[in-house]
Amino acid sequence: MIKIAFLQEGQGYYPRILWGDGPADALIFPAPVTVHYLNRGSKAMNYTKVSKRSDSEWAAEAEWEEAGCRFRVLDVWSADEGRAVLTRRFLAGKAEGECTPAEGVQLELRAEIPSDAGRTWRFAHPATHYSDPVPLSEIREAKVFMEDRLTYPAVIAFQPEEKRYFTLGRVSLPVFSEAPRRTAAKENFYLQKTEVGSIGYSGGRDEVVLRAFWPYFEGDRSVALNAGRVPVSAYYPLEGTPMEMELSYDFRFGHGDTFADAVYGAFKGYAELNPPQPAELPFSLEDSMEYRRVSLRRSYCELENGGAGFFFHFDPRHGYGSQPSGFGTSFNNIPHESYTRILEYGFTGRQLNTVYSLASSDGGEWIERGRKVVQFFVDRMPKPSGFLYSLYDIENDKPFASFGEEGAPKLHYISHGNIPGNYLRTMVEPAFDLLMCYQLYASLGSEQASWWETTRNFADFLLNVQNEDGSWYRAFEPDGTPLKNAEGFGNDEFSSKSASSIPILYLIAMGQQAGEAGRKYLEAARRAGDYVLETYVPLDHYLGGTLDNPNVIDKEAAQYTCAALYGMYKLTGEKRYLEGSVRAGKIFVTWNYVWNAPCLPGTDLHRADFKTVGNGGINSIWGGGVVDIYSLFHIEELDRVGEETGEDFFRRMAEWIAIGTQQVLSHPGDLMGFTDLGMQPEGFGVCNQGIDEGMIAKGDIWGTLGWIYSAGIYGLGKYLAARGR
Template sequence: MGNQLMLNMLEQSSGYAPEFKLQGTAGGLRVLHVPQPASVELWTVGASKEEITEHAVMYSSVVERGDGYLCEAELAAGEISCKIIDEWVRTADDTWQVNRKLSVLQGAEKTGFRLRFDAVTALQEEMDFTDLRYFAPPALYDKNDLDEDGVEDYLSTQDLMYREDRLNMLAVTAYDEKRKVSMSLMRADQPAYDSVPDRPDKERLFLQRTDIGSLGVWTAPNAEKQMSLRAAYPFFEGRCHALYMKERPDWGSFWPAETGETLKVSYAIRVEMKDKFIDAIWSAYTRRMKDLDSTPVPLPASAEKLNEYRLEALDRYYIEKGEDEDPNMPAGYALNCHPQNGIQLSNIIQFGFTGQNILSAYNSLRFGLDNGKTDYVEKAQKVVDFFVNKAHLPETGMFYNLYSVEKKSFDFWWTGLLLPLAYAEGERLVELMGPLYEHREFVIKALREKQGSYLRCMNEDVHALLLIYAFEKSQGRENKEWLEAARRYADFLLKTQETDGSWYRAYDIDGKAITDPPIWFGTTIYEQKSSTATSVPLLVELYEITGEGRYLEAAKKAGRFVRETIVAGIKFNGGIHDSIYAKGQLIDNESIYFPMIALLALYKATKDQYFLEGAHDAAKLNASWTVLWDVPLPEESTLARFGFRSTGIGACDTPGAGYVHPFELSGVAEMVEIAGFTGDKDLLKVAELLWHGCNQTVATPEKDWGYAYTGLQEEGYLISWWAWDDPMFGDTGFGKRWKGEGNKTCFPWIPAVAVHCYWKLYDQFGTADFALIKEKVAK
C-alpha cells in the first residue's frame, strides 16, 4: 500500500480548516492546508478592480460522514449574505474531492460574486514560486522560465491563473523536487456551458453565468510566505493574452449575486510521491485522462478517403512556371488562403515549417503511384527537382527557405506569422498586418537585412528529400542528384556542429550562425540551440542509405545534447517561428516533437536503451499537449454549429494556451511505436485520441466546416479567448479569431503532416485503423 493522503479538520478559535498529510511518511508529512475554505470576492457593476472586496472565513460546523466531512460556513458582507456547503469525500487513496454549493441568502442588484479556493503549501517554513516546478499543460511547463530570471517569460509574473478552457487536463500540478512530492488541484466536474460575455465597452470585469472557472498558482493569501494552488469560479485571469498581446491585462467574470442564486462546482486534491518531475508529469496527465474519461472523436471519413480529399485540395494550389516565364522553372504547392473562400493570398513556395513542399511531394507521389494519378507523380518530381536544382546552395550545402513566384526570386523568411513581408511592401504591408507591423517593427527591420535560413526548415525538407529518394529507388527509379544534394547538406551539418553536439537556430548563406537580434534568436543555450533535434532524423536516414558512420556519430552526439539539455531539463522551445509575444521563441508542442522523433530514430539505429528512455520521456511531454476533454463553446460560434469536439486536438504554444491545431498528427506514428517498445498503454491511448481529434475538421462532402473546397482544413481553432480586443486581429482578413472560431488560415503543412502520418502508420501496421493497431501493438 502506498502513501495515503489524510484529511483532517483542524479546530481553531475561528472555526475549522482542512489540512492534508501524507500517511506513511515519518510522522506524516504535512503537504497542504486550506486556511480559509469559505472565500468569496464581491464586485459592484462599474467599480474598478481595486474596489473588489475579499471575504473569507473558516467552516463554522463540521460533521464527519463515513470517510469524509460535511462542512458549512455563512459569510456576510454589507447587504449580501451567502451560505457555503462543502462535502469532502475520498475518491482514491491519494485523492480528496470537495463538492461545493454556494447559495445566496440575501443578494443585491448589480453585484456579483466569485468563489475562491486556496490550497496552500505546508512542506517547509517558507516557500516561493522558484521552490517548485509546475505542470499545467499547455500553459505552464516547469516555470516557462527559459531565461532563468525567476519569473514566467511570457507574462513576466509569478502569479498565474488560467481559464479552465486553456488547460488540457483541467488541473495544475506543483512538484517539490527535494521531497519528491507532487500536488495537484483539479476541477473535478467538467465545465458544461459558456457564452460570449456581455461587454459592450470592452469591460474587463462583468457579470456572467458561465461554468468556466480558473486554476493556477498564486502567492498565498494573508501574508503567508507560501504558494497556493488556486481555483476561482467563475473565471479570473491575471496577466494574460486574452484581450491584448502587448499589454496583457487581467480580466474576469462574476456570478450575479441575486437572492436565491445557487451554484455548484467540484474540485479535487491529489498528492503523490514521484522520484522525478517527468514521472509526476506523466502520472498527473494520464490519471486525468482516466478521470475525464477521454474518448476519441469519430473520423469524418476513412483515413484513405481523407488522404484523397486532402491531396485533391492541395493539388488546386500547385503552381509551376516554364522556362519562358521564369528561368528558375519553379514548381511547388503554394497553398496560402483563407479556407472560407479558398482564394490564394500569395504564390509563395516555402520549404519546411508552414510550407513542407518536399513532404507534400512525397505524399503526392506515393498516392499517385498507388492510385494511378500520373499527374501527381510528375508534379511531385518537378517540385523536388526545383528544390534540388534551384533552392540548393551547393557552395555551403544549405537551402533557401522560400521562393516568391511573383518576384521570380528566392527570399528570406524569418518572422513566420509576418508572411506578408514576403510579398507586400509599403501601405499594402501595413494594411495586411495592421498594428502587428508596428508591434514588431524593430524586429522586422533587423531581420530584413539578413540572408539565411532556419535550421528547422532546411532539416525538414532535406529529411523529406531522403524519404522520397528512398521511396523512388524502391520503385526502380534512382535520382542520384537528389541524394547528392542531401549529402552536401549533411556535410554542412557536420561542419557546423558545435562541440556539445548542437546547432544554432539559423544560419546565413555563408554558413555562419545567426544569433542577433537576441529577442528573436534567443539569449540562452536552450533558445539559441533549440532546433538541434531537427538535424537528427535526416542524419540517421542518410546513414542508413549510405552506411557512412560519420552521419550516425554526429546524430548520436546531437542526441545526447537533446536528451540531457532539452528533454531532461524540460527546456524545449523554439519549434514555431511566428511569435508575436514578449519574446521570439515559444514553448510549443513542435519543439518537443522533434526530440521525440530524433531519439526514437537513434534508438532504432543503435538499439541503445539510453535513447529509448529519452524518446519515451519526450513522448510523455509531447502527449501532454493533447486536450483531454470537450471544452464548451458559445452556441452561436462556428465550431459549436459544426459540432467540434476539443478532445484529441493538439495545443499549440504556452502563451497562446486555448489555441489548438492539428500539428500533433506529425508524431502519432512515433508515439505508437514508442508505446510498443515500452509497453506504455497510456501513450498508445493518447496517440489514438490525437489521430481522431486532429483529423475531425477536414472538409468532406457531408460536412464542409464552412470551407470552400472538400479536403481543406483550417490551421487552428480558438477554444478560449485570445487577443479579443486587439486591433491587430480586428478588421483584417485574419480577424475575429474569437472563442469557437478558426484562425482563417490554411497552409501546405496541414495536409503534409497528416498524410505523412498515414504512410508511417501504414508502413508499420498495414493500416491506420486504431482498433487494429491496438491489437497489433498489444501482441
C-alpha cells in the same frame, strides 16, 4: 492513508488534509469560503458548521448575505488513497428585497502547502506553463489560468529534492459557457455566465498556495485581451436568482523521480478519472487522407518559368488563390497578402513532402508533376555551401531569406535583425523531404542524381556547422555563420541550441541511404542525440521548436525530441535513447487535450460540434487556448514508443490525436462552409487570445497554411502504416 481534520478558529472551522506525520505533510485551507464581488470587494470566512459523516468524510457549510442575496456553501470533504475530494454546492437566493442586478459573484479556494523560503519548486499547467525550478522566495507572481486554456484543468506543484508532487484539479468538468458581457469600454473585469473556472498557484511567505476560482480569474497576467497582458476576471451574474452551481475538485499527492514523471503521472491520472471522449467522425481516417488529397491536387499550378508548386496557402471559406485569414504571433499581426505569391518548402508549407505523398499514392501524372516541383527547388534553392533557401518569391522570380532580407515578403515566422539567413528547421525539412523524393523516384526506376547531390550537400553543410558538443545553433547565414544569442535566435547558448533534435532523423536516414559513406552522418546524429539527451532531457525543458514564437517552451520541441531519440534507439539499440524518448514523450502528451472544453454558442466551433480531445496546444504564450493538428507528424513514434515500453497511455493518446485532428475537415457529407472537399482550418480558438487587438476569439477558426496537408496525409499515414492499416 490521507486524513481530514477540521481546526477551530474563533467561531468557525477550516480543514486540514494530512498525508504524513511531518509538519510539511499537510494542505491547509484557511478561510475555505472566499467570495469576490464585481462591485463590492471580497469576503473570506470559515465554515459555521461541520459534521463528521465517517472516518473519511466530513460535511461543512457557511451562510451569509450580501447585495440583497442570501448565499450558502455546502461542502463535502472526502479522503481516498492518494487524494482528497471537495464537492461544493453553491446556492444563491433572494434575501430582503431584490438582488442587485448588476452584481456578480466569484468563489475562490486556496490550499496552502507549508514550505521553507529556500525550498525549490517546479510547476506545470498542462500545455500552458512548465516552469523552471524556483525557490519559494523567488515566486513573484500568481500563475492562474482559465481551465479551457489547459489540456486538463489542473496545476501540478513538484518538489525536486523530495521527489513528490501535489495537484489541484477540477473533477466536475465545465460544459457550458456564454460570452463575456463587455461594453465599448473593454472592461477586464466583467459579468459572464460560464462554468469555466481557473486553476493556478502563487507564493506566500511560508507556503505555496494552490488556487481555484469559479468563474475564472486569469492573472497576474493574461493573454486573453491584449499585449499588455492585463488580468481578466469573470463574475457570475446574480440575476435570475435562485441559482445553484456544483463544483468538484481533488487534491492529489504522489511521487515522481523527475518533473516529467510528476506531470505525466498527474495528467494520466486525471485522464483516467474523466476518460476522454473523442469526436465521432462521419468518415474513416483513411478517407480523411483521400479528402485532403482531393484539395491538394487542385492546389497544383505550373509556372511560366517552367516550375511548378502547390498553392496551398488560402482561406478555405474563399477557396484557392484567396489570402489566408489573418492571425498573429507573439502579438505581432503579420501581413498575409504575400502568401499568395510564394512557395514555401519548410515549417508551414512542405512543397516536397506533398510531392512525396501524391507521387507515392497516385503515381501516374503525379510522378511527372512531382518531378517538376522538386527540380524547381533543386535548380533554385541551394547555395554552393550546401545552405538551402526555403522560400521562393514568384513575383520576383527568386528565393529569399526567412529573415533579415530587406524588402522580402514578410511571413509569420519573422525574427529581428538585418542579417539574411534561414532557420535550421526550415532547411532540414525540405532536405529530408527531398531525400524521400529521391528514394521514391529511384524505386520507380527514375533516379535523379541532382536531387541526391543537393540533399547530400546540405547534410555535409550540417556536419560543417555542427558544434563540438554535437549541437547546432537555431539559424545560419548562407556561408554557415551561426546566428545566436539574439532575439529570435535564443537568449543564450542553452536556448540558441534548442533545435538540435531536429536534424537527427534526417541524418539517420542519410546515413542509411549513403551506405559506407554514410557513417559520418550517423556519427553526427549520435553526437546530436547525446547532446539532447544530456542537456534538455534531464531538465525536462523543451523550447524553440516553432519559429513564429521562437524562444518559448512549445509542443513541437518536445515531440521532435521524443521522435529523434526513438530514432536513435532504433539505430543503436541503446536503451538510454529509448528512456530519453519516453521522458520527452511524457511532456509531449500533456500538450494534447484529454477533455472537451466548452464552445461558445453561435461560433464556428460550436456549429461544428468541435471536441478538443486530441488537439494540441502550440506554445506557452497561448497555451491550449489555440490548438492545431501538428501532433500528427509524430504520433507514429509516440505509438511505437508506447508499444516498445508498454506505456499504453502513449498509444491511446496517439489514437485520440489521430481522431481529434480530423474535425472541421470538409467531406462529402458536409463541406463545413468551405469551397471544396478536403479543406480544413489551420487552427482553432479554444479561448480568447488578444481579442481587443483583433486576434483570436473563443470559437474562431483561421488559416489555412499548407503544412496541414503534410500533417493530415504524411503524418497520419505513417501512423496508420505502423498500425498495419
